[in-house]
Amino acid sequence: MKLTEKRIMAICFGAVLMGVVFLHFYELTPRTIKIADINEGDYVKITGVIQGIKLVRDKYRHIKKIKYIKIRDDSGGDLRIYAFKNVNKDLTNYIKSTNPTIKEGDIVEVIGTVKVYNGLYEIVLDNISNFKLIEKKNFKRDIYLSPTPTNIYASKNGKTYHTSKNCPYGKKIKEDNRIYFYSEEDAKELGYKKCKWCEDESGN
Ligand SMILES: [Zn+2]
Incomplete structure (x- = not known):
């Protein structure tokens, strides 16, 4: 087979295409990692225990909005989960979707890109499908x-x-x-x- 110019171009094109596809999937697959091992910019999947949920409640104590959720895993690291606009609405509904509501002590999984803000690791949820309750541990009733x-x-x-x-x-x-x-x-x-x-x- 002769390496004509056309063939060389086709091979190059194929190689570039494979590279793009590889990078695409590499970025789409989060790394399962401990919080202590994360770095800014990592695309990760983390499982942790809710340490605290900062909430906005209405005057009858119904949950209105989530300010952030702090999780910790067995590596001892802390991570905050934020959500804005519609994702915040989805997250709020998700937190309220169990009875009692999702709270401190429950085990959750989060997928996203790690950011550092004020020296703290955080993930800004881009889609509610990237936040999941793994196990309900805290059955303390909700009070309204x-x-x-x-x-x-x-x-x-x-x-x-x-x-x-x-x-x-x-x-x-x-x-x-x-x-x-x-x-x-x-x-x-x-x-x-x-x-x-x-x-x-x-x-x-
Ligand atoms: Zn009295």
């Missing part, structure tokens, strides 16, 4: 506030709850500042302590 008045109430600015309409301290709380609980258990779990006056009255 009642949108309609109940007889268990507090000031949104305080940490004391009341159970009597006649409580002189409870009466001082302006309607706009009142929050209502579904149960005393909910109030306690959210860190509220029962008012002494109400305690004495309910004891009588």
Whole structure:
């Protein structure tokens, strides 16, 4: 076979094409890696435990938005997961799609390109399909506030709850500042302590 100019061009073209295809797939396949071993720019798949979720809640404590999710794996490294615009909506819905909601202690997997921001590793989710719950570990129930008045109430600015309409301290709380609980258990779990006056009255 003669190496005509045409053939040489065809071979070169073929080689370049193979290179492009290879690079394409190389970039499309995330590397499964530990957080301690990641570098800026790596395209990775990481499995970790949720350390914390920074949330925006509405006034009844329903989750409105995810600020970021911090995960850690057994290498001891930390990584933050961010999502913006529509992906944030998808992520918020995904976090709320389990009952109880996805929270601290649950195991998740994330795929994306590692960025460094303020000295911290982060991945900005580009698609909700790149975030997945692997195992639900935390079954602590979710607590919401009642949108309609109940007889268990507090000031949104305080940490004391009341159970009597006649409580002189409870009466001082302006309607706009009142929050209502579904149960005393909910109030306690959210860190509220029962008012002494109400305690004495309910004891009588
Ligand atoms: Zn009271």
